[in-house]
Amino acid sequence: MSGTVMERAANATPPKLARQIKGLSDKTIAWIFVAPTIFLLLAVNIFPLIWTIRLSFTNFRVNRANLETKFVGLRNYERILTDSDIWLTMQATAHFLFWTLFFQVLIGFALAWLINRKFKGNDLWTTIIVLPMMLSPAVVGNFWTFLYQPQIGLFNYAIAFLTGADPSSFSMIGEVSLAPWSIVIVDTWMWTPFVMLICLAGLRSIPDSIYEAAECDRASKWRQFWTITVPMVLPFLMLAVLFRGIENFKMFDLVVQLTGGGPGSTTELTSINLKREAFEKWRTGYASAYAIILFVTVFGLASIYVKALNKVKER
């Protein structure tokens, strides 16, 4: 075996094939390499999207595929956008999205700031804090239902210890006013470490020399925090919010395990409602229109968010 890898590959190529390849331009060869990926992308992403858009204008039901499919125009969209129950699921999603992002950013940044200070056992604490993120959402949902139990749940006992209330006097997942907060607490507990890790990466990327220069200029710690730390971590923080925002918009498994969308439909997020329409009521056309509305919402939000992110990076 002599020569470089390229030489060995060239020698191993059959002469007929080698003659054919020699006649191809660099651009054609590049396309040959990229083509399988493009084909896969078209088959897995673009085709289902176009097919969903097509289905959203029909009354197609996948459990009655033999029935004639009728074109219904914009009727599916009209029904969704005048349905007060779906409007309520949108509000539940907005509540969940806003509060989870708020708490995760706040606590995640605070934790990252604390962990970034050099102290004994720093690595051990990082590992302990990151643990919830490594668990399966189904497992987390399941064991938090036990923690939230009014009779035996640790959470209720902790609240009772702090407030003096009777632990069995309230049920986090059984009461209409508390259930939306129960899912916010669990998601915050599980995903704050993710935001913390991204913030930590941002904090560690700030060179010490900037702080040293600020010290020379007699800038206070408070001033250093607002004029150095926050602006330099902001792109990282915005990236974390983008990831968590998109992920929480389609939150499903954790909430299904924890509350199943109840009590009533107070914690029924759009993804759970969509799944019910598509795979329990089998209204495929209607569910397709619903999915398109959610897709446009996330796509629109992500577009302006990425634009804002680029502006922050340019500064």
Add this chain to the structure above:
Amino acid sequence: MIIDFFKTQIKGLIRLRRGPWEMLASILIALGVVMLMQPFALVAYTYSFFVLLVGTVMFIVVSHFPE
């Protein structure tokens, strides 16, 4: 100062410049999302998707405009 800002934006809109058009599209998207998720008026929810779709399509189109 505010009047100057609006004058510049309107000039940019007339001359089909990316910045002002992207800002307009972003405002429409944000307005659409607020309309979709607000708990006050069902009629705003009904028209939210239209506003959102116009904003999103506009954003895709105007991102190809010159700076």
